[in-house]
Amino acid sequence: MMARPAGTSPYRYALEGVSGTVGMGWKDAMSSGAVPVRPAPIPDAPSAAAPFPPVNFTGPVGDLVDLVQALSFCRDVPSVMAVVRLAARALSGADGVTFVLRDGDLCHYADEDAIGPLWKGRRFPLSTCISGWVMLNRQPAVIPDIYQDDRIPHDAYRPTFVKSLVMVPVRTDEPVAAIGAYWATVRMPKAEEVALLQAVAHSTAVALTNVQLYESLRAAVAESQARAEEAERANRAKSVFLAAISHDLRQPLQTMRLYHNMLSERAVNGRAAVATAAGGGGGSSATPANGLANALDRKLIGGMGEALSAGEELLRALLDVSVLDAGTVTANPQRFGLEATVAGLVSAIRGDAEKAGVEIRLRTAAKTGPQAALGEADTDPVLLKCILRNLLSNAIRYTGRGGRVLVSTRRRGRSMLVQVWDTGVGIAAAELDTVFEDFVQLSNPERDRTKGLGLGLGIVRRMARLLGTTVTVRSVPGRGSVFSVLVPCVPAAPAVGAPAAKDSLLAFPRDGQRPAQRESDPRTILAVEDDALQRMALGAIIESWGYRVITAAGSDDALAAMRDAVRLPGLVISDFRLPGPLNGVQLVARLGNEMRRHLPGIIVTGDTDTARIQEASATGCVLIHKPYLPEVLRAAIEEALRGVDPGGAQTGDGQAGALDA
Incomplete structure (x- = not known):
């Protein structure tokens, strides 16, 4: 039987490999190490104090227990056959064993373990061999003298040592295989030998079914992965394609925009000319040759402009998403003054805020006391500006007339926190996780294009990932929302002549700080x-x-x-x-x-x-x-960093909508 450490449950060990065991007995293979064993990932047997103490089976029962355990770890047909040929020969005491697979109308002698060569690798019609008879008739065959049984193809057996045999089917409802045991002498196999072989066949049937299920599952998983990979490739191809042709897509819109501008100017000129003529008392209602005075024309031109603007916005957003998804954009970290950058963005968008009737204010660390010197941002300024511009546009769009938007900067540990506050409609807690998804507009179920497309925050999320940071949101429905961006920073450059620390191996020459x-x-x-x-x-x-x-x-x-x-x-x-x-x-x-x-x-x-x-x-x-395994390293990293002070980095404090100066 399998060699196991003293006192170890027989259920703790299973076959690991089967190469190099042809011609070896079951016990010899186990004891020699040709068929190694490995711990199986299953629970230990109950302890001695438990109601059911471990039992070490011996003899044929123990052999069957170990066989069942070994078969439970087989994941393919060759492994099943290798286990069975060893166990069947040991349990039956036969001089040889074959494992026969049904292959349509043929019997395939797929594996064997014997004192001499039999028929490994050969195929015979089901109707001409005893293994075929067993599978067709769904019952075992016991033959004490093969030359006295007309079911045996004698010519095929004469070159072999076989004089008697037992053949049992694997599955009795629809046999898919057969196991044969052979002896070199004429003998009547014992009833116990036949029963043990049939038990081996039953266990083999279960193992083959498990293999089929395992292979089906593996195929399904592989197919699912292949489909996911194909979808990812298609999505990336789409993104790369859109990114590559962005110039060509923008060209016709640019042309339309130029023509629209010309028509708009003609409408303005025509209206002015009509007004002048009416004031002069000429009484002529004719439209000048270079103008469009018809009210319907002007309305159509205005609608065309709105539609064109919506198309431009949609194309711009889709191309931004495609370029980001295609992986063609990379972050280019630089040092720059964050406060000046934020102030410039607020100044640039102030006109839009005034048109919307929204008050926009800026509060920086320099105006809030002891943290005046924030240092410099250390990130990609272009991507950061895009993020903040999107957040500011959203805040203005979703804040009603008479509302307020506040932009603030403050230190958080070794980073700087930029926050955009608004007194808009707010976001319900259940919907906070969805606002960064593409085409999601919580307060625009009618898909009104004047309220945007729902891609802005999706773009923000993608850009934040490129920068290695996150954008977080907190909100109170009816009071407003606050979006926060944590920006890595470095201390401001030291004054000229500041001494660099020399007493430490890790003295930093950039700023002289210890x-x-x-x-x-x-x-x-x-x-x-x-x-x-x-x-x-x-x-x-x-x-x-x-x-x-x-x-x-x-x-x-x-x-x-x-x-x-x-x-x-x-x-x-x-x-x-x-x-x-x-x-x-x-x-x-x-x-x-x-x-x-x-x-x-x-x-x-x-x-x-x-x-x-x-x-x-x-x-x-x-x-x-x-x-x-990577997950082992990742778990170790998370455990090592648990409780480490992150330098005070937070996503903000205070209540959403609290915009008092």
Whole structure:
């Protein structure tokens, strides 16, 4: 039987591989290690104190129990056959066993285990062999002397050792296979041998059904994934196509806009000419040759302009979405003055606010007390302006005449918070999650184009992702809403002649500030890996989880990167063995000392030496052995950063709609 550790439940082990076992007995294969076993992911048997203590079966019953357990882990037909041929021969005591699959009108001798060659790989008509007879008649065949039974094709058996046999069907309702046991002597098989073979066949039937279900499920999953991938490819192709032809799509609209402008001017000129003629008392009602005075004409021209504007807005929004979805837009972080940028946007949109009867005001940190020096924003200014412009347009559009919009900037830890407040209709709590979806307009069920298209916040969300930030919303129905954007920033440049700190390895020459005075960013991770391909993959996957990543190839590279880094990391992920004077554990400790704070560390290594575990544990680092699953690393990152002070970064405070100066 299967070799198992003493005291271990027989249900804890299963077949893992079956290669190299042809010609070996069931017990020999198990004890030799040719058919290895592995722990099965199932619960332990009840403890001795439980009502049903574990039972170790022995003899044929134990063999059947182990067979059923082994078959439960088979995921394909070859695995089932390999398990069955070993078990059937051991249980029956036969000199050989075959596994026969029904292949239409043929019997396919797919596998065998015997003292001599039989018919592996060959196919025979169902009507000419005993396995076919068993499957057609749905009953076992017991033949003590094959040369005395006319169901046996004697010519096919003469080259073999076979003198007697038992053949049993796999499934008795609609047999799909058969299992044959053969002896080199003329003998009458015992009833127990036949019963055990039939039990093997019944277990095999269940295993084959499970394999079929598993393969069907796998095929369904693969088909679903293929469809999803095809849909994604089609969507990206659409986006790339629209992005590529954006110029061509804009051209006809631009031409229409020019012609519309000319018609509008003719209408204005014609109306003025008619008014002049009427005032002069000429009494002529004729329209000048260069003018359109008809009221209907002017109305049609006005409607054409509105329709053209709606089309331009729709095309612009669709192309923006397509370009963003196509992945052709990348963020280009730069340092710039955030307050001046926000003030410029407010000034540019003030005219639209006045036309809508909405008061718009700006409150910056410089006007609110001790936090006057916000420093500089460190992000893509073009994308940030697009985000804020969309938020401002929405706030004006959904705030009624006489309402107010407030734009504020304030510090939040090492970032700056830009908020757009309004006294508009507000958003119900149940609908907050949907406002960033495309074509969603909660207060525009009639699809009035003058109220927008519902793409603005969808574009905002996409751009925010490119910037590595989020846009959040809080609202009180009937009072208003506040949309918040967290913008990463760096301290303002120091005054000329400010001394740079030289007493620390991590002195930052950019601003001369000591590391002890700097706050670390828990969303920034230092990843140290000497293998270039692994380093690239590690950085990419961590970034896909929403973190900022600084990569280094060794301990010296990591220390150099920290000297030049804008943000200090909140976590270090490092290989244990690194080029340079320090290993991964020592590097984490060194950086923590230089930063004068506890720095969480995750050490990944292929070394299973207990000394590595002890060294990592002594410094508080988490140890992960290679190869590891990405979700294991992600869980370790989240656990390591849990409770780490994020520098006070918030999404805002106060109540929506509270716009008092």
